[in-house]
Amino acid sequence: xxxxxxxxxxxxxxxxxxxxxxxxxxxxxxxxxxxxxxxxxxxxxxxxxxxxxxx
Amino acid sequence: xxxxxxxxxxxxxxxxxxxxxxxxxxxxxxxxxxxxxxxxxxxxxxxxxxxxxxxxxxxxxxxxxxxxxxxxxxxxxxxxxxxxxxxxxxxxxxxxxxxxxxxxxxxxxxxxxxxxxxxxxxxxxxxxxxxxxxxxxxxxxxxxxxxxxxxxxxxxxxxxxxxxxxxxxxxxxxxxxxxxxxxxxxxxxxxxxxxxxxxxxxxxxxxxxxxxxxxxxxxxxxxxxxxxxxxxxxxxxxxxxxxxxxxxxxxxxxxxxxxxxxxxxxxxxxxxxxxxxxxxxxxxxxxxxxxxxxxxxxxxxxxxxxxxxxxxxxx
Numbered sequence: 001x002x003x004x005x006x007x008x009x010x011x012x013x014x015x016x017x018x019x020x021x022x023x024x025x026x027x028x029x030x031x032x033x034x035x036x037x038x039x040x041x042x043x044x045x046x047x048x049x050x051x052x053x054x055x
Numbered sequence: 056x057x058x059x060x061x062x063x064x065x066x067x068x069x070x071x072x073x074x075x076x077x078x079x080x081x082x083x084x085x086x087x088x089x090x091x092x093x094x095x096x097x098x099x100x101x102x103x104x105x106x107x108x109x110x111x112x113x114x115x116x117x118x119x120x121x122x123x124x125x126x127x128x129x130x131x132x133x134x135x136x137x138x139x140x141x142x143x144x145x146x147x148x149x150x151x152x153x154x155x156x157x158x159x160x161x162x163x164x165x166x167x168x169x170x171x172x173x174x175x176x177x178x179x180x181x182x183x184x185x186x187x188x189x190x191x192x193x194x195x196x197x198x199x200x201x202x203x204x205x206x207x208x209x210x211x212x213x214x215x216x217x218x219x220x221x222x223x224x225x226x227x228x229x230x231x232x233x234x235x236x237x238x239x240x241x242x243x244x245x246x247x248x249x250x251x252x253x254x255x256x257x258x259x260x261x262x263x264x265x266x267x268x269x270x271x272x273x274x275x276x277x278x279x280x281x282x283x284x285x286x287x288x289x290x291x292x293x294x295x296x297x298x299x300x301x302x303x304x305x306x307x308x309x310x311x312x313x314x315x316x317x318x319x320x321x322x323x324x325x326x327x328x329x330x331x332x333x334x335x336x337x338x339x340x341x342x343x344x345x346x347x348x349x350x351x352x353x354x355x356x357x358x359x360x361x362x363x364x365x366x367x368x369x370x
Contacts, residue, residue, distance in 0.1 A: 012072065019074045026077035034169075037114055041177050044110035 075154035082148055083131055083159055084124030091348075092123040092219045095242060098352045099223025101359035102234050102301050107227045114177040115226040119219060121170035122186045126193040126215070128163030132156055133198050137264040143257065163194075178226035185225055189218040203265065206272040213246030214239075237295040238352075244289045245348055248282040248321060252341040255279070255324070256334050279325045282340070286321040290314035296355055306354050317347050 012020065096119045100112055107115075131138065131147055139150035148154035167190050175183030197212030205211075217239045224235035254261060254268040255278055261268040270278045293314050297307035320340040327336045 010072075016072050016074055019076050022076050023080075026080070037117070037173075040110055041114050044108050 071155055073153070073155050073158055075148055075158065079148040079153050080162060083128040083154070083162065085127030085130075088127060088216075089120055089123045091345075092216070093120045094349070094356075095238065095352055096120075096219035096223035098356045098359075099220030099225075099235055099238060100227055101356050101363075102220075102238070103224050103227035105227055111177060112227070115174060115182065116223070118170045118174035118177060119186060119222055119226070121166055121173070122190055122222075123219070125163050125167035125170055126190050128159055128166060129190075129194040130198045132159040132163055133194070134202075135159075137203075137266060140264040141257075141260045143260065174222075174226065179229045181229055181231075182222055182226040185218065185222045189215050189222060192218070204267070206267050206269040208267070209250045210247050213243050213250075216246060217242035233299055234296070234301045237292075237299055238355075240295070241289070241292050241351065242348065244285055244292050245344065247285045248289065248317075249341065249344040249348075251278050251282050252324060252337045252344065255337040256341075275328065279328065283321050283325045286318055290318055293351055302355050303358055306358060309354050310351055313347050313350055317343065320344075 093116060096116055100107065100116065131149055134144075135147075135149040135156055138144035138147050144150065149156055149159055167187075171183050171187045171190070174186050193212070193215035197208065197215055201208040201212050220238035220242070221231055221235045224238075225231060251269055254270050255275055258268065258270040258275070262271045269281065290311075291314075293310040294307055296302035297304065297310065320336070320343045323336040324333075324340050327333045
């Protein structure tokens, strides 16, 4: 019994699982938007010269 | 917020686990305050005499909005104890028990750093420093210090809410100008009559939470007098965009008319001191003050948009 409890660890309620899943999706979307924002800003700042710069 | 698990010894133990949904995190950003910040910052961007790439302008505004949201989240983290005591705020995510305090703190800090860094990279570091100062002023100077210690809390703390046009203008130009300071001054002087009108009606709640708002400390009559005095100062200040020259005569006439109405609502609060009518007059002033600020800035913004689009105006 003791070992079973150890193996189970923290057991979340269905409500907690649902909210965690929703938060994970929201974080993924936020990071995706953030990356896209920086991509678009980089293009806007560097313009057509984005590829023609000394490496 | 907690769940029960069995420990090694077989005893039950409680662990705090958040049940906050993404909408709770959105609530943490104070979306209504954020929208007003965004709108006033947009006006700051539009009055700048330089052309700004729309993508850069949009990203800058997004960073400013995120900074405002971070301020809101950090405010809710610190004020969770008094939020639980007031009807208006007790349903917020932390006092309602859906979110852990430390989660709000972490969210607010990450968002604050990201917003300032983003504005620095996207626009310039003067704008980023001003945004950082705005967040610091709202969270540390207003929330942690002034709010619970002086009835002048919203007078001085109002500077944080007034800074967004200066941040927006600086994001485009890299400078602070008289024009952006004029917009700052309008919001700064608008803030006390706006919040004191609400405080007159909610005095009991503020008192229960131990917040020293002006009506609780100096009394309702003194508050009514100060509302009227600040409004008398606000009306001519509302004309400065026209007097300085970055808004048209039409704006001047419009601002005069709105200022007259604002004065009328303030005078009604001053003269109606008892009974349900007194509360009604205060809430009417509170509601109209929002409309007043929105219309003033909308007029300035629309004039600038028309000028940018080279549209001829009939004045």
